[in-house]
Amino acid sequence: MSKDLSIVVNGLKFENPFVIGSGPPGTNKATILKAFKEGWGGVVAKTCSLDASKVHNVAPRYGKLYSRETKEVIGFQNIELISDRSIEDWIKDFKEIKAECPKGILIASIMEEYDKAAWQKLVILCQEAGVDAFELNFSCPHGLPERKMGAAMGENPEIVAEVTKWVTEVATIPVWAKMTPNVTDVNVPAMRAIGSGAHGISLINTILAVIGVDLDTLRPLPTVKGYSTYGGYSAQAVRPIALRHASKLAKALKDASMNNISISGMGGVEKSSDAIEFMLLGSHTVQSCTGPMLQGYKMVHELKAGLEAFMEKHNFTNVSDFVGHSLQYFTTHAHLNELKQGKFEAKEISKDAQWSGENIDKQTNDLATN
Numbered sequence: 001m002s003k004d005l006s007i008v009v010n011g012l013k014f015e016n017p018f019v020i021g022s023g024p025p026g027t028n029k030a031t032i033l034k035a036f037k038e039g040w041g042g043v044v045a046k047t048c049s050l051d052a053s054k055v056h057n058v059a060p061r062y063g064k065l066y067s068r069e070t071k072e073v074i075g076f077q078n079i080e081l082i083s084d085r086s087i088e089d090w091i092k093d094f095k096e097i098k099a100e101c102p103k104g105i106l107i108a109s110i111m112e113e114y115d116k117a118a119w120q121k122l123v124i125l126c127q128e129a130g131v132d133a134f135e136l137n138f139s140c141p142h143g144l145p146e147r148k149m150g151a152a153m154g155e156n157p158e159i160v161a162e163v164t165k166w167v168t169e170v171a172t173i174p175v176w177a178k179m180t181p182n183v184t185d186v187n188v189p190a191m192r193a194i195g196s197g198a199h200g201i202s203l204i205n206t207i208l209a210v211i212g213v214d215l216d217t218l219r220p221l222p223t224v225k226g227y228s229t230y231g232g233y234s235a236q237a238v239r240p241i242a243l244r245h246a247s248k249l250a251k252a253l254k255d256a257s258m259n260n261i262s263i264s265g266m267g268g269v270e271k272s273s274d275a276i277e278f279m280l281l282g283s284h285t286v287q288s289c290t291g292p293m294l295q296g297y298k299m300v301h302e303l304k305a306g307l308e309a310f311m312e313k314h315n316f317t318n319v320s321d322f323v324g325h326s327l328q329y330f331t332t333h334a335h336l337n338e339l340k341q342g343k344f345e346a347k348e349i350s351k352d353a354q355w356s357g358e359n360i361d362k363q364t365n366d367l368a369t370n
Protein backbone atom coordinates (compact mmCIF):
# COMPACT_ATOMS: atom_id res chain seq x y z
CA MET A 1 0.00 0.00 0.00
CA SER A 2 1.36 3.40 -0.87
CA LYS A 3 2.11 5.81 1.96
CA ASP A 4 0.33 9.09 2.58
CA LEU A 5 3.03 11.70 1.96
CA SER A 6 0.86 14.69 2.79
CA ILE A 7 1.60 17.16 5.55
CA VAL A 8 -0.45 20.04 6.95
CA VAL A 9 1.70 23.12 7.52
CA ASN A 10 0.26 26.34 8.96
CA GLY A 11 -3.18 24.99 8.04
CA LEU A 12 -2.22 24.32 4.41
CA LYS A 13 -2.37 20.76 3.11
CA PHE A 14 0.66 19.89 0.97
CA GLU A 15 0.13 16.64 -0.99
CA ASN A 16 3.80 15.98 -0.27
CA PRO A 17 6.49 18.06 1.47
CA PHE A 18 8.43 18.82 -1.73
CA VAL A 19 8.31 22.45 -2.84
CA ILE A 20 9.98 24.23 -5.74
CA GLY A 21 12.26 26.94 -4.28
CA SER A 22 11.94 30.48 -5.60
CA GLY A 23 13.92 30.90 -8.80
CA PRO A 24 13.88 29.92 -12.48
CA PRO A 25 11.75 26.75 -11.99
CA GLY A 26 8.81 28.91 -10.84
CA THR A 27 9.19 31.82 -13.19
CA ASN A 28 5.68 31.98 -14.74
CA LYS A 29 2.36 30.17 -15.10
CA ALA A 30 3.67 27.57 -17.57
CA THR A 31 6.59 26.47 -15.36
CA ILE A 32 4.53 26.45 -12.16
CA LEU A 33 1.74 24.37 -13.71
CA LYS A 34 4.36 21.97 -15.08
CA ALA A 35 5.76 21.54 -11.56
CA PHE A 36 2.31 20.80 -10.12
CA LYS A 37 1.46 18.39 -12.93
CA GLU A 38 4.73 16.53 -12.33
CA GLY A 39 3.73 16.10 -8.66
CA TRP A 40 5.42 18.80 -6.56
CA GLY A 41 3.43 19.55 -3.38
CA GLY A 42 4.06 23.28 -3.60
CA VAL A 43 5.77 26.00 -5.58
CA VAL A 44 7.34 29.22 -4.32
CA ALA A 45 7.14 31.48 -7.35
CA LYS A 46 10.12 33.56 -8.48
CA THR A 47 10.27 36.70 -6.30
CA CYS A 48 8.06 39.51 -7.60
CA SER A 49 7.96 43.22 -6.76
CA LEU A 50 5.71 46.17 -7.66
CA ASP A 51 7.99 47.81 -10.21
CA ALA A 52 9.76 45.30 -12.45
CA SER A 53 11.16 48.08 -14.66
CA LYS A 54 13.87 48.56 -11.99
CA VAL A 55 15.12 44.97 -12.42
CA HIS A 56 17.95 44.67 -14.96
CA ASN A 57 19.47 41.21 -15.35
CA VAL A 58 22.87 40.54 -16.91
CA ALA A 59 24.30 37.58 -18.82
CA PRO A 60 26.06 35.29 -18.20
CA ARG A 61 24.70 35.06 -14.70
CA TYR A 62 25.45 31.46 -13.74
CA GLY A 63 28.69 29.65 -12.89
CA LYS A 64 29.27 25.99 -11.99
CA LEU A 65 31.70 24.09 -9.80
CA TYR A 66 32.37 20.56 -11.09
CA SER A 67 33.55 17.51 -9.19
CA ARG A 68 37.17 16.89 -10.23
CA GLU A 69 36.49 13.19 -10.78
CA THR A 70 32.98 12.77 -12.18
CA LYS A 71 32.49 16.24 -13.69
CA GLU A 72 29.13 16.37 -11.92
CA VAL A 73 27.92 19.86 -10.92
CA ILE A 74 28.43 20.10 -7.16
CA GLY A 75 28.17 23.85 -6.72
CA PHE A 76 26.23 26.52 -8.59
CA GLN A 77 26.55 30.30 -8.44
CA ASN A 78 24.12 32.87 -9.75
CA ILE A 79 23.95 36.63 -9.97
CA GLU A 80 20.34 36.59 -11.10
CA LEU A 81 17.98 39.22 -9.73
CA ILE A 82 14.30 38.86 -8.80
CA SER A 83 11.65 38.55 -11.52
CA ASP A 84 11.64 41.15 -14.28
CA ARG A 85 7.99 40.35 -15.09
CA SER A 86 5.39 42.99 -14.27
CA ILE A 87 3.15 42.63 -11.23
CA GLU A 88 0.12 42.69 -13.54
CA ASP A 89 1.46 39.58 -15.34
CA TRP A 90 2.12 37.86 -12.02
CA ILE A 91 -1.37 38.60 -10.68
CA LYS A 92 -2.94 37.19 -13.84
CA ASP A 93 -0.72 34.08 -13.56
CA PHE A 94 -1.52 33.55 -9.88
CA LYS A 95 -5.28 33.66 -10.58
CA GLU A 96 -5.02 31.27 -13.53
CA ILE A 97 -2.73 28.82 -11.70
CA LYS A 98 -5.11 28.56 -8.73
CA ALA A 99 -8.08 28.11 -11.08
CA GLU A 100 -6.34 25.31 -13.00
CA CYS A 101 -4.61 23.61 -10.12
CA PRO A 102 -6.44 24.42 -6.86
CA LYS A 103 -4.72 21.67 -4.83
CA GLY A 104 -1.17 22.81 -5.56
CA ILE A 105 0.12 25.07 -2.79
CA LEU A 106 1.14 28.33 -4.45
CA ILE A 107 3.40 30.62 -2.45
CA ALA A 108 4.14 34.15 -3.62
CA SER A 109 7.69 35.27 -2.92
CA ILE A 110 7.66 39.01 -2.47
CA MET A 111 10.24 41.76 -2.05
CA GLU A 112 10.00 45.51 -1.90
CA GLU A 113 11.98 48.55 -0.91
CA TYR A 114 11.92 49.87 2.68
CA ASP A 115 8.42 51.31 2.26
CA LYS A 116 5.40 50.18 4.28
CA ALA A 117 2.83 51.20 1.67
CA ALA A 118 4.65 49.30 -1.09
CA TRP A 119 4.93 46.07 0.94
CA GLN A 120 1.28 46.22 2.00
CA LYS A 121 0.08 46.96 -1.54
CA LEU A 122 2.03 43.96 -2.84
CA VAL A 123 0.61 41.70 -0.13
CA ILE A 124 -2.98 42.75 -0.85
CA LEU A 125 -2.59 42.35 -4.62
CA CYS A 126 -1.16 38.83 -4.33
CA GLN A 127 -3.59 37.60 -1.71
CA GLU A 128 -6.57 38.90 -3.71
CA ALA A 129 -5.20 36.86 -6.62
CA GLY A 130 -5.65 33.73 -4.50
CA VAL A 131 -2.12 32.64 -3.50
CA ASP A 132 -1.99 30.30 -0.50
CA ALA A 133 0.90 31.85 1.42
CA PHE A 134 3.73 34.38 1.29
CA GLU A 135 7.47 34.01 1.46
CA LEU A 136 9.21 37.29 2.29
CA ASN A 137 12.49 37.50 0.43
CA PHE A 138 14.81 39.02 3.03
CA SER A 139 17.70 37.13 1.60
CA CYS A 140 18.75 37.66 -2.04
CA PRO A 141 22.48 38.39 -1.53
CA HIS A 142 23.45 40.10 -4.80
CA GLY A 143 22.23 43.13 -6.73
CA LEU A 144 19.16 43.88 -4.63
CA PRO A 145 21.13 44.79 -1.47
CA GLU A 146 22.55 47.67 -3.54
CA ARG A 147 18.93 48.96 -3.51
CA LYS A 148 18.69 48.18 0.26
CA MET A 149 16.46 45.18 -0.50
CA GLY A 150 16.79 41.41 -0.01
CA ALA A 151 19.73 40.44 2.20
CA ALA A 152 20.28 44.09 3.12
CA MET A 153 17.04 43.75 5.09
CA GLY A 154 17.66 40.17 6.21
CA GLU A 155 21.00 41.06 7.79
CA ASN A 156 19.30 43.61 10.01
CA PRO A 157 17.04 42.01 12.66
CA GLU A 158 15.34 45.35 13.42
CA ILE A 159 14.28 45.78 9.80
CA VAL A 160 13.22 42.12 9.54
CA ALA A 161 10.96 42.67 12.55
CA GLU A 162 9.53 45.92 11.19
CA VAL A 163 8.86 44.73 7.64
CA THR A 164 7.39 41.41 8.79
CA LYS A 165 4.99 43.39 10.98
CA TRP A 166 3.91 45.51 7.98
CA VAL A 167 3.12 42.27 6.14
CA THR A 168 1.34 40.43 8.95
CA GLU A 169 -0.82 43.51 9.62
CA VAL A 170 -2.54 42.98 6.27
CA ALA A 171 -1.92 39.32 5.37
CA THR A 172 -4.79 36.91 5.94
CA ILE A 173 -2.78 33.85 4.84
CA PRO A 174 0.39 32.23 6.26
CA VAL A 175 3.64 34.21 6.05
CA TRP A 176 7.09 32.62 5.86
CA ALA A 177 10.20 34.78 6.14
CA LYS A 178 13.20 33.60 4.09
CA MET A 179 16.57 34.01 5.73
CA THR A 180 20.02 34.73 4.39
CA PRO A 181 22.86 32.52 5.67
CA ASN A 182 25.29 35.43 5.25
CA VAL A 183 25.00 36.44 8.91
CA THR A 184 26.61 35.11 12.08
CA ASP A 185 23.44 33.61 13.54
CA VAL A 186 20.35 33.09 11.38
CA ASN A 187 18.26 32.47 14.50
CA VAL A 188 18.46 36.15 15.48
CA PRO A 189 16.57 37.61 12.46
CA ALA A 190 14.39 34.47 12.25
CA MET A 191 13.17 34.94 15.83
CA ARG A 192 12.48 38.62 15.15
CA ALA A 193 10.34 37.67 12.13
CA ILE A 194 8.44 35.18 14.31
CA GLY A 195 8.02 37.85 16.96
CA SER A 196 6.35 40.01 14.31
CA GLY A 197 3.84 37.31 13.44
CA ALA A 198 5.59 35.16 10.78
CA HIS A 199 4.11 31.65 10.77
CA GLY A 200 7.17 30.00 9.31
CA ILE A 201 10.81 30.43 8.34
CA SER A 202 12.38 29.39 5.05
CA LEU A 203 16.12 28.86 4.97
CA ILE A 204 18.63 29.13 3.44
CA ASN A 205 18.95 31.48 0.52
CA THR A 206 22.27 31.34 -1.33
CA ILE A 207 25.70 31.84 0.26
CA LEU A 208 27.80 34.72 -1.04
CA ALA A 209 30.70 33.26 -3.00
CA VAL A 210 33.19 33.48 -5.86
CA ILE A 211 32.81 30.47 -8.13
CA GLY A 212 36.31 30.85 -9.63
CA VAL A 213 38.73 32.83 -11.77
CA ASP A 214 39.37 32.25 -15.49
CA LEU A 215 43.09 31.50 -15.70
CA ASP A 216 43.30 32.61 -19.36
CA THR A 217 41.63 36.00 -18.99
CA LEU A 218 42.49 36.39 -15.26
CA ARG A 219 38.91 37.60 -14.69
CA PRO A 220 36.66 36.32 -11.87
CA LEU A 221 33.60 34.28 -12.91
CA PRO A 222 30.94 34.73 -14.12
CA THR A 223 32.45 37.52 -16.22
CA VAL A 224 30.23 40.23 -17.67
CA LYS A 225 32.15 42.54 -20.03
CA GLY A 226 35.37 41.76 -18.17
CA TYR A 227 34.04 42.25 -14.63
CA SER A 228 32.23 40.19 -12.02
CA THR A 229 30.42 40.57 -8.71
CA TYR A 230 29.94 38.26 -5.71
CA GLY A 231 27.15 35.81 -6.33
CA GLY A 232 24.86 33.33 -4.54
CA TYR A 233 26.13 29.77 -4.10
CA SER A 234 23.72 26.81 -4.12
CA ALA A 235 23.44 23.08 -4.98
CA GLN A 236 24.81 20.06 -3.15
CA ALA A 237 27.98 21.75 -1.89
CA VAL A 238 25.95 24.04 0.39
CA ARG A 239 23.80 21.32 1.96
CA PRO A 240 25.90 20.72 5.11
CA ILE A 241 25.81 24.45 5.88
CA ALA A 242 22.08 24.63 5.19
CA LEU A 243 21.45 21.62 7.45
CA ARG A 244 23.33 23.37 10.22
CA HIS A 245 21.26 26.56 9.95
CA ALA A 246 17.92 24.73 9.61
CA SER A 247 18.60 22.36 12.50
CA LYS A 248 19.81 25.15 14.80
CA LEU A 249 16.59 27.05 14.25
CA ALA A 250 14.49 23.90 14.70
CA LYS A 251 16.28 23.15 17.97
CA ALA A 252 15.71 26.69 19.25
CA LEU A 253 12.01 26.51 18.38
CA LYS A 254 11.71 23.11 20.04
CA ASP A 255 13.47 24.30 23.18
CA ALA A 256 11.09 27.28 23.31
CA SER A 257 8.05 24.99 22.68
CA MET A 258 7.16 27.06 19.60
CA ASN A 259 5.59 24.06 17.90
CA ASN A 260 3.25 26.08 15.70
CA ILE A 261 6.12 27.67 13.71
CA SER A 262 7.00 25.82 10.51
CA ILE A 263 10.36 25.44 8.83
CA SER A 264 10.89 25.12 5.10
CA GLY A 265 14.45 23.89 4.68
CA MET A 266 16.53 24.12 1.54
CA GLY A 267 20.03 24.20 0.13
CA GLY A 268 21.41 21.39 -2.02
CA VAL A 269 18.40 19.09 -2.07
CA GLU A 270 18.76 16.90 -5.15
CA LYS A 271 17.77 13.43 -3.90
CA SER A 272 15.16 12.05 -1.48
CA SER A 273 17.91 11.23 1.03
CA ASP A 274 18.88 14.94 1.09
CA ALA A 275 15.28 16.00 1.71
CA ILE A 276 14.79 13.38 4.44
CA GLU A 277 17.88 14.73 6.24
CA PHE A 278 16.29 18.19 6.35
CA MET A 279 13.07 16.70 7.70
CA LEU A 280 14.81 14.64 10.36
CA LEU A 281 16.45 17.89 11.44
CA GLY A 282 13.13 19.74 11.78
CA SER A 283 11.97 20.94 8.34
CA HIS A 284 8.25 20.42 7.67
CA THR A 285 8.60 21.11 3.97
CA VAL A 286 11.73 20.96 1.82
CA GLN A 287 12.47 23.23 -1.12
CA SER A 288 14.74 22.71 -4.07
CA CYS A 289 15.67 25.25 -6.74
CA THR A 290 18.98 24.29 -8.35
CA GLY A 291 17.94 20.61 -8.26
CA PRO A 292 15.04 21.00 -10.72
CA MET A 293 17.14 23.44 -12.77
CA LEU A 294 19.72 20.69 -13.32
CA GLN A 295 17.45 17.61 -13.36
CA GLY A 296 14.05 18.91 -14.53
CA TYR A 297 10.72 18.72 -12.69
CA LYS A 298 10.70 14.90 -12.89
CA MET A 299 13.16 14.95 -10.03
CA VAL A 300 10.10 14.88 -7.73
CA HIS A 301 9.37 11.25 -8.69
CA GLU A 302 12.55 10.05 -6.97
CA LEU A 303 11.87 12.38 -4.02
CA LYS A 304 8.44 10.81 -3.51
CA ALA A 305 9.54 7.22 -4.09
CA GLY A 306 12.53 7.60 -1.78
CA LEU A 307 10.43 9.17 0.98
CA GLU A 308 7.91 6.39 0.71
CA ALA A 309 10.62 3.72 0.92
CA PHE A 310 12.15 5.46 3.94
CA MET A 311 8.79 5.61 5.73
CA GLU A 312 8.17 1.96 4.89
CA LYS A 313 11.59 0.94 6.24
CA HIS A 314 11.13 2.76 9.55
CA ASN A 315 7.42 2.07 9.85
CA PHE A 316 6.37 5.73 9.90
CA THR A 317 2.69 6.30 9.08
CA ASN A 318 2.78 10.06 8.57
CA VAL A 319 5.46 12.46 7.40
CA SER A 320 5.07 14.47 10.60
CA ASP A 321 6.01 11.35 12.63
CA PHE A 322 9.69 11.91 11.95
CA VAL A 323 10.04 15.68 11.42
CA GLY A 324 12.72 16.78 13.90
CA HIS A 325 13.40 13.22 15.11
CA SER A 326 17.20 13.51 14.88
CA LEU A 327 17.46 16.83 16.73
CA GLN A 328 17.62 14.95 20.04
CA TYR A 329 21.03 13.57 19.09
CA PHE A 330 22.81 16.92 19.12
CA THR A 331 24.67 17.78 22.25
CA THR A 332 27.70 19.79 23.33
CA HIS A 333 31.27 18.79 22.59
CA ALA A 334 31.91 18.53 26.32
CA HIS A 335 29.04 16.04 26.62
CA LEU A 336 30.49 13.98 23.76
CA ASN A 337 33.70 13.79 25.71
CA GLU A 338 31.84 12.66 28.83
CA LEU A 339 30.06 10.01 26.77
CA LYS A 340 33.40 8.85 25.39
CA GLN A 341 34.73 8.48 28.90
CA GLY A 342 31.72 6.38 29.78
CA LYS A 343 30.31 8.87 32.28
CA PHE A 344 26.89 8.52 30.61
CA GLU A 345 25.26 5.68 28.75
CA ALA A 346 25.52 6.18 24.97
CA LYS A 347 22.68 3.80 24.19
CA GLU A 348 20.81 6.31 21.99
CA ILE A 349 23.77 6.95 19.74
CA SER A 350 24.16 4.69 16.72
CA LYS A 351 27.30 2.59 16.27
CA ASP A 352 28.33 4.52 13.16
CA ALA A 353 28.26 7.78 15.08
CA GLN A 354 30.57 6.42 17.76
CA TRP A 355 33.90 6.95 16.03
CA SER A 356 36.46 5.62 18.42
CA GLY A 357 39.55 7.60 19.25
CA GLU A 358 41.69 4.69 18.03
CA ASN A 359 40.19 4.88 14.52
CA ILE A 360 40.74 8.61 14.30
CA ASP A 361 44.35 8.13 15.42
CA LYS A 362 44.81 5.43 12.80
CA GLN A 363 43.32 7.62 10.03
CA THR A 364 45.63 10.48 10.98
CA ASN A 365 48.55 8.10 10.99
CA ASP A 366 47.63 6.77 7.52
CA LEU A 367 47.50 10.33 6.21
CA ALA A 368 50.94 11.08 7.59
CA THR A 369 52.55 7.97 6.15
CA ASN A 370 50.88 7.87 2.68
Ligand SMILES: Cc1cc2nc3c(=O)[nH]c(=O)nc-3n(C[C@H](O)[C@H](O)[C@H](O)COP(=O)(O)O)c2cc1C
Nearest residue numbers: 021022023047078204205234235267268288289290
Ligand atom coordinates in the same frame (compact mmCIF):
# COMPACT_ATOMS: atom_id res chain seq x y z
C1 LIG B 1 19.31 30.99 -10.50
C2 LIG B 1 18.72 31.17 -9.14
C3 LIG B 1 17.77 32.17 -8.92
C4 LIG B 1 17.21 32.37 -7.65
N1 LIG B 1 16.26 33.33 -7.47
C5 LIG B 1 15.68 33.49 -6.25
C6 LIG B 1 14.62 34.41 -6.06
O1 LIG B 1 14.17 35.10 -6.97
N2 LIG B 1 14.10 34.53 -4.80
C7 LIG B 1 14.54 33.77 -3.74
O2 LIG B 1 14.03 33.90 -2.62
N3 LIG B 1 15.53 32.86 -3.91
C8 LIG B 1 16.09 32.71 -5.13
N4 LIG B 1 17.08 31.75 -5.30
C9 LIG B 1 17.55 30.96 -4.12
C10 LIG B 1 16.86 29.61 -4.02
O3 LIG B 1 15.46 29.72 -3.88
C11 LIG B 1 17.44 28.78 -2.84
O4 LIG B 1 17.23 29.50 -1.64
C12 LIG B 1 18.93 28.50 -2.96
O5 LIG B 1 19.32 28.36 -4.30
C13 LIG B 1 19.35 27.24 -2.20
O6 LIG B 1 18.63 26.11 -2.62
P1 LIG B 1 19.09 25.09 -3.80
O7 LIG B 1 20.46 24.59 -3.46
O8 LIG B 1 18.03 24.05 -3.81
O9 LIG B 1 19.08 25.88 -5.05
C14 LIG B 1 17.63 31.54 -6.58
C15 LIG B 1 18.58 30.53 -6.79
C16 LIG B 1 19.10 30.32 -8.05
C17 LIG B 1 20.10 29.21 -8.25
